[in-house]
Amino acid sequence: MDFRVVCSLIGRLILAECASMAVPLALALGYGEESAASFIASMAVCLVVSYVCIEQGVLKDEKLTMREGIAVTGLGWLSVTVLGMLPYLCGGYLGLLDGIFESISGFTGTGATVIPDLSPLPSSILFWRMMTHWFGGLGIIVIFLAILPQAGQSSVYMYEAESTGPTSERVMPRLHEMTIALFKLYIFLTSVAALVYFLCGMTPEIAVTHAMSTIGTGGFSTYNDNAMHFASPVVEIWMTVFMILAGGNFGLYYKIWRKGPHVIRQNTEFKAYILILALAMTAIAADLVWAKDLDALTAFRYASFQVGSLSTTGFVSTDFDQWPAFSKGVLLMLMIMGGCAGSTASGVKVSRIVLLVKNAAAVVRQKLAPRHVVEVRMNGRLVDEDTLMRVGQFFFLYIFFILVWTLILTACGLSTFDSFGLSVTTMGNIGPAFGIAGATCTYAGLPAFVKAVLCFAMLLGRLELYTLLVMLRPDFWQTSHRW
């Protein structure tokens, strides 16, 4: 592995991040806020770091090796998220750990905030928060590849290291065209969401920021009480629609755009996703009506919003911490499931759950008919044994890490249920949990060690475990190999 190549690419990533900071800087200058100074300082630091990296680094013509690709993605995410805390730190709004936490929470699309009160913050800082959601949602690597003039085959490993899902399915043969297409789709969806929110009565800036947070499945808001601030069923319905859309496979949306809506009929994952969400909404609504004596319409309003939100984004429209145990349980399971593969959400992903269930059914059928050839199909295509194994392994590792984080968090003094909720929500990049980090709380009161552990959990969940974990193996860094 050639470190210089990795260095040079990471330098370019940081340069791109620096350029993106120009937007909130413009906002700050426009409003005359003092945060302009902190943005200038952050951009200066980023420029210096990227200059050093690019000078030390070397661009090469051949294809990046797989290790280099993984290193760029992993280290790139680490550097971008850590440097993303500079605006918070330079302006004195947050300390070092808190700043890193907020930045990681932003880029990974978690939406867990350590800021107890958002109102004194200048709008440019709040805008930067939401921008981090937007960039991290689709993926900083994907956006980077889309903007970079000569991406192509040389970057395929970078793309695969960041992309989510059990298989690396590509909608288009050329990587660069595909990243551009995905980026365009992303911008389009965000603009539509912003327009709809504006028409629902939000100011342009609020509409744009919340659209970025919705389509990036983040969960940050510019208000302390999150989506409860709007107190409007219309806004909530539209937010639910866009949140569910953002939890779908963007590659699928591209296919629909090109070939028409009949493509959905073949896509098992999306159908399963919608079905599961519908079932969850009905179950929770019924539970709320039965246990909390709400009327059916209100119950369905809250249920649909929280179901759509807690499987991907993390917006809060009501204090679901007060909900009965069954509803909380359903929400917890949704958080573990997450969104579809190829969406901006995290979690185990619906396609993996579908594959695991189908595999279990296949094992049962195989037992009853040992001489039959039992196949597992998804999206119309046959799934091979290798993929099924990998999916099984991923699921085990995911649950294993949730248990490990729960143990560590309880050792730090949190209650078991709160720890479990926190582990699930940070691994799944959702945001709100139960109890100490519940619907109406922030993460501000947590001990520092807990925040550090959760930072790692958020990154692990966003990069689907393996990209980060493989970098922990010492033999990954040996430069003697030629691959």
Added chain:
Amino acid sequence: MRTQGLGLFWLLMGRVTFYFAAALLVPFAAALYWHESFALTAAFLFSAVFSALLGSAFTYHARHHFQQLTLREGVFFMTLVWPLAGFIGMLPFWLSGALPDFTTAFFEGISALTTTGLTDFGLIDGERAGVPQSLLLWRSLLSWLGGLSFVMILVTVLPHVSGCFGMTLTARQMIYFSPVWNRMRTSMRQGAAIYAVVTLLAILLFLLAGLKPFLAVTQAFFTISSGGGPFFSFSDYNSPALELATGFVMILSCVNLLLCWKAWDIRRPLLLLQDTELRVFFFIALGAGAILSLHFAGNNVMAPLDAVRCGFFDAVSFLSTNGYFFGSMDGWSDFDRMMLLSLPLIGGCMGSAAGGIKVLRIMILMKISWAGLRQTLHPHMVVSIRLDGLPVAAKIVGRILSYFFLYFVAFAVFSLVLSLSDMSLMQAMSLTVGCLTSTGATAALYGIADLSAFPDWVRFVCSLLMILGRIEIFSFLVFIELISRHTTQRHW
């Protein structure tokens, strides 16, 4: 293709019923000897006679049976033997009036049989009053029989129904499980012999530790079957010798009985010492005990010496899915509770009467995860893992991954169902873990000492869950699939 009968199924059910009938004579004799109430003695006698009659009916039904076990017979037996045995087991409780409610009595029977240990028994206003000695004897005997039944199923039927989930990997893959009836009878005898030897050893240990003969026998029955239960208070005795003895017996209850048999059969005791699974089990037990002791001592919950006693005892108790507590839970932090909640999920060794996912499967899951990391770098690599130096087939690894998923789904679904009752989500989850791993006391960690405050349907769901844990979930799915095929298809 011969017509599918269920001859062996009826035969096996008949045999089980006869064994229970014979077993019921023991507390009957004890009740006579101790001059206990007429209702109780009559209940035992009636249950014994009823079981004997039932057994004859089953055996008569099985007079035309084939020699080789079919999948249908295996699945039906594995799933239905538990409700049947639970029904017979609960008859003394129900008929004698000790537990007049049917659901409560049935739950008690299933809880004893699946060696879970949750009990509503002997409660008067929430306090555990004195129970008749013969009933306590029967309760412990039922637990022992539950462990024995599980071991029987393990050596005969289970390998053919769900053996691909790791069963064939035990004892260095040296054991061949035959589906032929005569061979199965021999295996059953061998399994019972080993189980009896281990039980005698346990009784001896308890006698040496100073327990009276009656308590020694009942405690041995409870502990060796990894049942546990709140019938015995260790803090009353405050005797390190007793705790040591119990600890040793608890470890015995987790040892792979098949491995023991194989070691004895080929006269190689080294087989036990070289077994990786057993070593890993010890490592986990000692490690967890050390962590808990350090945490207890560090938090000044109790004196250092007591912390060590408590930490190791509770760790081994929960890892072996017994569920004994040493003393009270005053001053415990949530970390201690979470540790004790997670240990039963690992469980004992494959081939023992303990519950949980089993150490062997956890080992394979961890190994494949570590190897899978390398596969990220080399996507076309063929990953192979080894256990005890022998390669593990990829198909089995895939099945074990599938099993883990099934286990999680069972946990998720039943936690949700139980949360519909008047308990918090954490309590529902701990109760689900307790029933699924046949531990029971995990619910007590979060406040549910017994199910007396909950409606009948909760007890019914828990009974189902306990059975599910014993039959390793997969058999139940096959059972459902068989039933649904039978009702939706015609056989011609």
